[in-house]
Amino acid sequence: MFSYCADPSTLSGLTWLSCYLTTGKHMAFYLSFGTVLLLLAITAPTALFFGYLGATAARSVVAPIRWIGKTYIAIVRGVPDIAFFLFFVIALDQAIEWSRHKILCPEWAESVRQGNDFVVCDAAKMPLGNAPQWIHETYGFFLAVFTFAIVFGAFAANVLFGAMRAVPRAQMETAEAYGMSRRQAFRRIMVPQMWVYALPGLGNLWMVLIKATPLLFLLGVEDIVYWAREMGGSKTTKFTDYPHGDWRMWYFLALLVFYLAFTRVSEIFLERTMTRLTKGQATTGGEAQRKAAA
Amino acid sequence: MSCWQTIQDYGLRAVGIGERLLPKEDFTLCQQFTLIGSGMIWNIYFGVLALLAGFFFATALALGKGSRNIWLRKSSEWFIFLFRGSPLFVQFFFGYFLFLSLKQVFPIFTPFTAAWLGALVVLFLNTSAYTGEIFYGALRSIPKGDVESADAYGFSGWPRFKKIVWPTMLRLAWPAYTNEAIFLFHATALVFFSGFPAWQQRGDALYYANYFADKTFNPFVPYPILAGYFIVLTVVVISVFGLANRRLNRHLPQEARKKLKLKVNVIR
DSSP: OOGGGSOGGGOOHHHHHHHHTTSHHHHHHHHHHHHHHHHHHHHHHHHHHHHHHHHHHHTOSSHHHHHHHHHHHHHTTTSOHHHHHHHHHHHHHHHHHHHHHHHHOTTOOSOSEETTEEOOOGGGOSSOTTSOHHHHHHHHHHHHHHHHHHHHHHHHHHHHHHHHHHSOHHHHHHHHHTTOOHHHHIIIIIHHHHHHHHHHHHHHHHHHHHHHGGGGGGGTOOOHHHHHHHHHSOBOTTTOSSOBOOOHHHHHHHHHHHHHHHHHHHHHHHHHHHHHHHTTOSSHHHHHHHHHHO | OOHHHHHHHHTTGGGTOSOSSOOOSSOOHHHHHHHHHHHHHHHHHHHHHHHHHHHHHHHHHHHHHTOSOHHHHHHHHHHHHHHHHSOHHHHHHHHHHHHHHHHHHOGGGGGGGSHHHHHHHHHHHHHHHHHHHHHHHHHHTSOHHHHHHHHHTTOOHHHHIIIIIHHHHHHHHHHHHHHHHHHHHHHGGGGGGTTOOOGGGOOOHHHHHHHHHHHHSOTTTHHHHHHHHHHHHHHHHHHHHHHHHHHHTTTSOGGGSOOOOOOOOOOO
């Protein structure tokens, strides 16, 4: 990075550290923070969308749709989420390969499960065996994102379902009195009002989602936990110009600080949004704001 | 090999009793049920001990956070923020590597690098922080009248805390505390995926479920078994806490008693 880094063995103290922290590998480490942020940026809206679908399904008048919605919400309770993460990634991967197998290789006579192996024809491999490395990584990343979205979608569905029920009944009755259909009342009256009831729950969920991101490591993505373990391990002069002992503790300390800062910033941001959303609402919070202003 | 034989061989495998080698091929349903069930021993061990120890520390933390002494208050606040604001998964990693480094200097830390003690310490601190926050919230919502009546009856200091404040705090916090207990049991599944090595393949339920899924490439059998075990464990936790809830609320009129209502389970 810097010009004085040409011969690391002559450096010491802070200059050594500044060179050490700007090596190519460290740049990859810093980029992996971007991976985490990218995961959050994609997962949060997708999970919210799934949650919205789930909550709407759970309120449906058609019984089978309602059952699907309620099962989706209920299924994540009672079981550790990490089990879901580990399960869904393999299950999704196999489901995709299996359906491609059925479409692309209809002449294949043998069973897909042969003893302890899961065998599909070469054309159905996902991604294809000869694909470059980055495609494999991207595919893995998107499987992980989808898994996160499914699991957190169920949580979000639960929150939104509760929020829809919290909208005062009188509001819906008024909408009916004005001659709105069920659908119109839902879209024009309930959905705009439910957010203030949903925000505390969704905010909590966001915090939990932030704290769930290190689990990406278990899904085989090269995220910050992966890099912290890689870089922290003791290195001899044989493998690097910057030999050091076992520094994994310090790397994980850095991760802890990163997460603490991230949660703190989110907390402040959520508080502000809540104040803005409560303005003029028929809740205790809204009432308190009105009194404070008067 | 009959199923009974398998249970004898692998029923206590997670604590190192029985057959040394894990099954390598021709996995039967019975083997999967037995081994994953045997792994649950560790989940229960971590959960119960962390919960018991955490309960007392959490009470101290809640009182510290509510205290007028600035040092006590600030340190409790920071402790709670530290453990609630960061992922348990990273805490496990950090704890493990911290203990590894400490071991180099003080050999007394050697047992802490093993899961049975090191992970227990991390879980204990983590659940103390979460429970401490719950208890603090309950402490602040104790009805003013209760404390005033206690003062009027001449209660003060320790007797007032033990007879009035503490039971009311527990009663108010209990539903949230039940959720926290369920979280904690679920969080124990993380232990063997976070640095702490499973010595001689003695792991928890998820460790064995993952073992089977890796070996058979079939996630559709071991994970549902694991899910079944955890649902049973959750039901047991809920009923035990429900009994305690009944006792805490026994002086209230029937309709004023709060039923335990469970919220979503989310990871931390």
